[in-house]
Each structure stands twice: as structure tokens, then as C-alpha cells.
Amino acid sequence: MFLQRTAVAVARRAAVAPVLRRSIATTVVRRSENKAPTPAGIKPLSEIKTYEDLLGPGAAPGTVPTDLEQSTGLERLEILGKMEGVDIFDMRPLDASRKGTLDNPIMVKSAGAEQYVGCTGSPADSHNVIWLTISQERPVERCPECGSAYKMEYIGPEDDGHGHHDHHGWEEPKTFADFVKPEYH
Structure with missing residues (x-):
């Protein structure tokens, strides 16, 4: 009985071993400079x-x-x-060649009322990512680690179409930033 099991195990290994030793073949696909035709039923x-x-x-x-x-x-x-080679959402990284100041902040375009900014310091990657929230109410924020300033440039529609802006009496919770003197912002 023991010999039968080992013979079956050896046969299995022999059948699998050549497959494992094969190298992986790759094919290089070259694209022509011409645009590929748009598939049928797809509008450009x-x-x-x-x-x-x-x-x-x-x-x-x-x-x-x-x-x-x-x-x-x-x-x-x-x-x-x-x-078609168009970056709809402009996913380029922000300008990290300089540190933003309050007089000359790094501009962040936003189509919404709120935008998140990840600061890695100046020069780039000098500290871990610190996420800042800028909004229409508070368009300028400073990184607590490096002091770089960011300002939101709202490029969205003037009216959001909802017809109500009071948010039914909801008020933004207070943070320590609410108690900082305005000249320090």
C-alpha cells in the first residue's frame, strides 16, 4: 500500500514539474501613432x-x-x-517646488465646496503626508508640520441647485482652529 501511494505521488510530481520549469513568454505590442478607431456605438x-x-x-x-x-x-x-489623451479631472500633482506662504499660497482648484490636500512638505517628501481640509468657508489652510499654505480656488457652479444653504440648522463643530486669531490664518 505504501509503495502505491509513493508511486502515485511521484507520477503527480513528474507531470507537474515540466510545467513549472517553463519560462513565461511575453509579447511586445507596438502602438502606432495614429489614434485607435472608436468602437461602434461609442461616442467620442x-x-x-x-x-x-x-x-x-x-x-x-x-x-x-x-x-x-x-x-x-x-x-x-x-x-x-x-x-483621446485629455485629463478630465486634472490629476497632476500640486506645485511642490516651493513652500506656500500666506501672501503667495499654493492654489488648489476645486469643483466642490470642500477639498482635501495632502502636504508632504517642502522639499517634497520631507515629512509624512498630512491631510488638510480646505472649504469655501475656510479657503486657506496651513500645514502644521512645515507651515506651507494652501488656498482653494473654487471653479464649480455658483448655485448648487439645492435651493437651501442653511443645512437645516446644522453647524460645523468647533475645533482649535476656530479660536486662533484671524491674523494667524
Whole structure:
């Protein structure tokens, strides 16, 4: 009985061993400088006018959809922009070549009422990331580690369309920053 089991184990190892010794082959794919044609049923970025244009066609029956076929909304807009070489959300890093001062802060564009900024110091990576929150109410913030100042430049719509701005009596909780003299901001 013992010999039968070892013979089976040796046979299994022999069958698997050549597969493990094979090297992995890779293929280099070269892209031409010409843009790839837009797949059928997909509108290019220049033809997107309404939200309905951002609905994907979906996959053919029996196939697994790609991101391009199933994405909708802002994700679809981002994918279509990347296909044409346009960075829709401007994901470039902030200017880290200098330290922002209160007179000349590092500007951060925001389409929303609030934006998060990760400060790594000046020169870059001189301290761990410290996350700061800048908003329309408090557009300037300073990093507590290095003192670099950041200012939010609001580029969103003037009216958010909700029609109410009092947030039903909700008030922002107070922090130590609320008790700092305004000239220190």
C-alpha cells in the first residue's frame, strides 16, 4: 500500500514539474501613432452633450463587458477623455517646488465646496503626508508640520441647485482652529 501511494505521488510530481520549469513568454505590442478607431456605438468625447450621452451600450449577450461598455456618468467621461489623451479631472500633482506662504499660497482648484490636500512638505517628501481640509468657508489652510499654505480656488457652479444653504440648522463643530486669531490664518 505504501509503495502505491509513493508511486502515485511521484507520477503527480513528474507531470507537474515540466510545467513549472517553463519560462513565461511575453509579447511586445507596438502602438502606432495614429489614434485607435472608436468602437461602434461609442461616442467620442467631442460629441458628449448631455447625461444620456454618458450611458454605455453594454456588452453583447454572452460576453463580459469592458469598462468602456459598462461605465456611465463621470467614470465614462474620464475613460473617453483618456482615450483621446485629455485629463478630465486634472490629476497632476500640486506645485511642490516651493513652500506656500500666506501672501503667495499654493492654489488648489476645486469643483466642490470642500477639498482635501495632502502636504508632504517642502522639499517634497520631507515629512509624512498630512491631510488638510480646505472649504469655501475656510479657503486657506496651513500645514502644521512645515507651515506651507494652501488656498482653494473654487471653479464649480455658483448655485448648487439645492435651493437651501442653511443645512437645516446644522453647524460645523468647533475645533482649535476656530479660536486662533484671524491674523494667524
